[in-house]
Amino acid sequence: MQHKSLDQQLIEYRQQRALAMPLSGMIVWSILFALSFILPASQMVMAIFIGTGSIVYLAMGVSKLTGEGFGFKKAANRNWFENVFLAAVGMCFLTFGISIPFFMENYLALPFVLAIQMGLMWLVHGVIAAQKVAIVHAIVRTIACVVAFQLWPELSFQIQPLIVVLCYGFSIPVMQFHWRQQQKLTVSV
Numbered sequence: 204m205q206h207k208s209l210d211q212q213l214i215e216y217r218q219q220r221a222l223a224m225p226l227s228g229m230i231v232w233s234i235l236f237a238l239s240f241i242l243p244a245s246q247m248v249m250a251i252f253i254g255t256g257s258i259v260y261l262a263m264g265v266s267k268l269t270g271e272g273f274g275f276k277k278a279a280n281r282n283w284f285e286n287v288f289l290a291a292v293g294m295c296f297l298t299f300g301i302s303i304p305f306f307m308e309n310y311l312a313l314p315f316v317l318a319i320q321m322g323l324m325w326l327v328h329g330v331i332a333a334q335k336v337a338i339v340h341a342i343v344r345t346i347a348c349v350v351a352f353q354l355w356p357e358l359s360f361q362i363q364p365l366i367v368v369l370c371y372g373f374s375i376p377v378m379q380f381h382w383r384q385q386q387k388l389t390v391s392v
Contacts, residue, residue, distance in 0.1 A: 209283060216284035217332050220382045222375065223266035224292075224328075227258045228321070229371035230265075235314075236364035247360050248306070248313055255317045259292055284331050291327035295320050314363035315352040319345050322367070325374075336377040344370040 207215075231254045238250050266272055281289075302316040322344040329337030344367060351362045 212282045212284055213331070216282050218385050219332075220269055220271055220379075221328065221332060221334075222269050222378060222382070223262040223271050224258070224324075225371050225375050225378065226269070227262040227265050229368055229375065231255065231258050231261065232318075232364045232367040232371070236361065236368060239360040239364060244310060244360065248310060251313055251317055251360075255321050256296075258321065287331060288324065288328055291324040295323050298323070309356075311356050311359045312352070314359045315348055315356075318348045318363040318367050322370070334378060334381060336374050336381070340370050340374040 235247075235251060235254050239247055242250060298320040302313065302320060305316050306313040322341050325337040325341040325344075329335065329339075329341065347366045347370070348363055351366060352359060355362055
């Protein structure tokens, strides 16, 4: 691999489609929302742990459909900024160390804490990719989840997934529009 400057790698990172992760997140949280009306809380707990833990793996498969190849590159061939984003994903997984004890004290807190912690990576992506929508997504998602948990903790299994899905609902189209605009600029140059 030819060594590229950080400036060139940043340009390349900003030109990526970056939809595999949000699409996968939306799929999983939509399924969790639907399951919340069917499964008892004890089974929803497992569904939430398994579902949120599998988003990154689902994104690897979805990235084949979106043409991104997310997570399949060897570390030596990966863009430095992709490594930073993957570190942010890892950071979200490490925060399970906070959510598990919190969940053990109050099982209703599980969807709340996971909805927030799994959205933290969007702040990092938003800054690196210069996509304000990702930053807004992380902030709106966090504030809405906190407010909802304070007002309706007993509905956490339904409301928290719904908030996440709605946040993806406004973020994904904006991200897709941004990517298409980038493609038009690249073609016209």
